[in-house]
Amino acid sequence: MKILSTAISSYFRKALKISVYLLSLGLAATSTSVYASTFKVIDGEYKLPATVDKLVTPKVKTELWAHVWRPQSRGRYPLVVFLHGNHATCGKIIPELEIREDDNIDYTTTGTCPEGYVVTPNHMGYTYLATNLAKQGFVVVSINANRGINAADGEMKDWGLNLRRGRLVLRHLQKLAQWNSQGGAPASLGFELKGLMDFSQVGLMGHSRGGEGMRAAVTLYNDPGSAWPELIKGLKVRSLFEIGPVDGQAGRTLNANGLVWNVLLPACDGDVSDLQGVKPFDRMLQDTSETQALTKSTFQVFGANHNFYNTEWQISDSTGCRGQTPLFNILKGSISQRRTALYSLIPFFRSNLGKHPIPALAKRFDPSQPLPPALLNETFYARGYNASSNPAENFIIDNFDRETGISSQGRANESFGLSLYEHKNFELVHDITQRTAAINWDQAGAYLQINAASLKGIDASNYQTLEFRVALLCFDELCNSKTKPTGDVDFSISLTGANTALSEPVALTSYAAVHRAGSSWFGSPAGNTNNVILQTVRIPLAAFNNIDLAHFSGVRFSFDRSAKSSIYLANIRLTKAAAGDNPKLTDGEAVMAADGLNSFKALRPTQVDENKVIAIRHVNLNDAEAQATSAVEIELASNRAFPVGGALPILTIGNKSFKLSRYPNGDLHRLVFTLEEAEYAATQQGDELTVHIGGAEPWKLGNLDKSVSN
Incomplete structure (x- = not known):
């Protein structure tokens, strides 16, 4: 028996080594599973009666409803x-299209759906991810937030109800911890949970508003004086993976401090069409209070939409893409798109969770490392990366946080031949705090030299990598032309040393493919702008020949490889985190040849909008978060439904915007916006009224007529 046991143990050790090797390459895909698996999976569901749960919200009924996937064998597994x-x-079934169209929200308030409709199982759309994670030795719980949250009335300072989502997540974790320590899981689950989950090894995944909801859960748990640590003893959340998340829908800033974090940004997102999920990365990059090395990364997937990462969302939010080949059609999801989640999310959690994580799997989030063929075969990507914001790990060369021409180190920068050079706040997609240098050139010999030290230089021999962020803007006909596999801009980078010495230059395209901006296309192309997203470039300092790092003084960007261009530069620094030297940039050549605009036929024939203001009325408020006791409601109607999605409906009146809204009586063809009296008073008679919801065609409602208010 001992010999047999030893043989079996040896077999599994070898199998594990092979599995780890295949995982690192992303090559172990099969038709039924992403990676070679060890565990047989069982699953079940719990759904407790809806109640007014004050730990979640005292205002409406919510419920604890979730599906659980787990390895069949007993053990103590990390929890995601x-x-x-x-x-x-x-939703209602459309037989001729073989889909379910979700266009009703009765369940939100009543717990039932109208005749001919079924409850939308929003939480089951990640079965493809959950099953594969469970096969790798994880317990996975997918929460349903239908009752009292999805499409429910917004609140002051929680317009998207993402703080409420965070409290719902914590309530589930409280129950799961109770069943884990004491037993007593609901019989509907079909199995016991006692002793199954390791609450010191917990990961989170949030999609759309679920992303900010997960950040809210972590923030609420860690708030000074929070009651949640006492309610969920022993909880240690270690990592968070977000897909197409929203940001800024709560009355407080929500980051992922203290966690390993990645955001997948669908570049053709027609719902959260401005890719606002990049903003937490901007903020956390600037936050130097996190001393532990916990990586933060962005993973932009070109050609991906918002909805099809959830298989229950069966109609595309986007009707096409600008500057990228769509991975999807208008109906029924996208296998190719789901693979981009499988080959990023599963390695993410396997790299940082459990008693024996596999850190090598996280290399795919580092832009200086090659992507596995399993990802490159689907589309192309842009990556952002931060190994640590600890000042002890980095030397800031320039964050462009001083006046134009002065580096963060207080030294005068040098430039020649630039038609534009300006330090400024990023005006487009990124966080309002993100600083950048806008740079244009159109002549030979142009350069920008960032000076970070005196002519004698500083000793940089303890650092390993030059790191900066860059984005390419549209100009002339660039964004109407085909993109190139190696990127749409190139320039040279050199290090500067003592007494103006320059290293031999390296080419940008040797380390990064920077593509022109793209976006989704929904309705009128004129109604959309391209999303300009900063990506990270990481170059080993060893790649720069003929420079003495003991006398480092700065960096020169020589614009000698593209005759003309327009870029943003940001966050130039030296870091001690090592970089790879083979980013493997050109494998996706076949999918790079994308037209400037790809569009599909709409699900239904286009109709002429009939939009109108139904009423403007003065009301009393019962919201404790409101700054005033009275308000003005503006009720709007349209023959084109106002979609329920991640993006927050925004009412613009003139140059002012308002974001507190609700669907009256669950009618998706009506929206009621609530303004405080002072906000309404600041609007002007005759101001134009428009509703914006993500990438959807705006709803034009004419001019404000204050004389009709009552």
């Missing part, structure tokens, strides 16, 4: 919790 985004809660 999923949370879907904002979506309708009831």
Whole structure:
């Protein structure tokens, strides 16, 4: 028996080594599973009666409803919790299209759907991820947030109800911890949970509003004086993976401090069309209070939409893409798109969770490392990366946080031949705090030299990598032309040393493919702008020949490889985190040849909008978060439904914007916006009224007529 046991043990050790090797390459895909698996999976569901749960919200009924996947064998496994985004809660089957169209929200308030409708199982759309994770030795819980949250009335300072989502997640974790320590899981689950989950090894995944909801859960748990640590003893959340998340829908800033974090940004997102999920990365990059090395990364997937990462969302949010080949059609999801999640999310959690994580799997989030063929075969990507914001690990060369021409180190920068050079706040997609240098050139010999030290230089021999962020803007006909596999801009980078010495230059395209901006296309192309997203470039200092790092003084960007261009530069620094030297940039050549615009036929024939203001009325408020006791409601109607999605409906009146809204009586063809009296008073008679919801065609409602208010 001992010999047999030893043989079996040796076999499994070898199998594990092979599995780890295949995982690192991303080559172990099969038709039924992403990676070679060890565990047989069982699953079940719990759904507790809806109640007014004050720990979640005292205002409406919510429920604890979730699906659980787990390895069949007993053990103590890391736990990953999923949370879907904002979506309708009831749908009807369309037999001729073989889909379910979700266009009703009755379940949100009543717990039932109209005749002919079924409840939308929003939480089941990640079965493809959960099953594969469970096969790798994880317990996965996917939460349903239909009741009292999805499409429910917004609140002051929680317009998207993402703080409420965070409290719902914590309530689930409280119950799971109770069943884990004491037993007593609901019989509907079909199995016991006692002793199954390791609450010191917890990961989170949030899609759309679920992303900010997960950040809210972590923030609420860690708040000074929070009651949650006492309610969920022993909880240690270690990592968070977000897909197409929203940001800024709560009345407080929500980051992922203290966690390993990645955001997948669908570049053709027609819902959260401005890719606002990049903003937490901007903020956390600037936050030097996190001393532990916990990586933060962005993973932009070109050609991916918002909805099809959830298989229950069966109609595309986007009707096409600008500057990228769509991975999807208008209906029924996208296998190719789901693979981009499988080959990023599963390695992410396997790299940082459990008693024996595999850190090598996280290399795919580092832009200086090659992507596995399993990802490159689907599309192309842009990556952002931060190994650590600890000042002891980095030397800031220039964050462009001083006046134009002065580096962060207080030294005068040098430039020649630039038609534009300006330090400024990023005006487009990124966080309002993100600083950048806008740079244009159109002549030979142009350069920008960032000076970070005196002519004698500083000793930089303890650093390993030059790191900066860059984005390419549209100009002339660039964004109407085909993109190139190696990127649409190139320039040279050199290090500067003592007494103006220059290293031999390296080419940008040897370390990064920077593509022109793209976006989704929904309705009128004129109604959309391209998303300009900063990506990270990481170059080993060893790549720069003929420079003495003991006398480092700065960096020169020589614009000698593209005759003309327009870029943003940001966050130039030296870091002690090592970089790879083979980013493997050109494998996706076949999918790079994308037209400037790809569009599909709409699900239904285009109709002429009939939009109108139904009423403007003065009301009393009962919201404790409101700054005033009275308000003005503006009720709007349209023959084109106002979609339930991640993006927050925004009412613009003139140059002012308002974001507190609700669907009256669950009618998706009506929206009521609530303004405080002072906000309404600041608007002007005759101001134009428009509703914006993500990438959807705006709803034009004419001019404000204050004389009709009552």
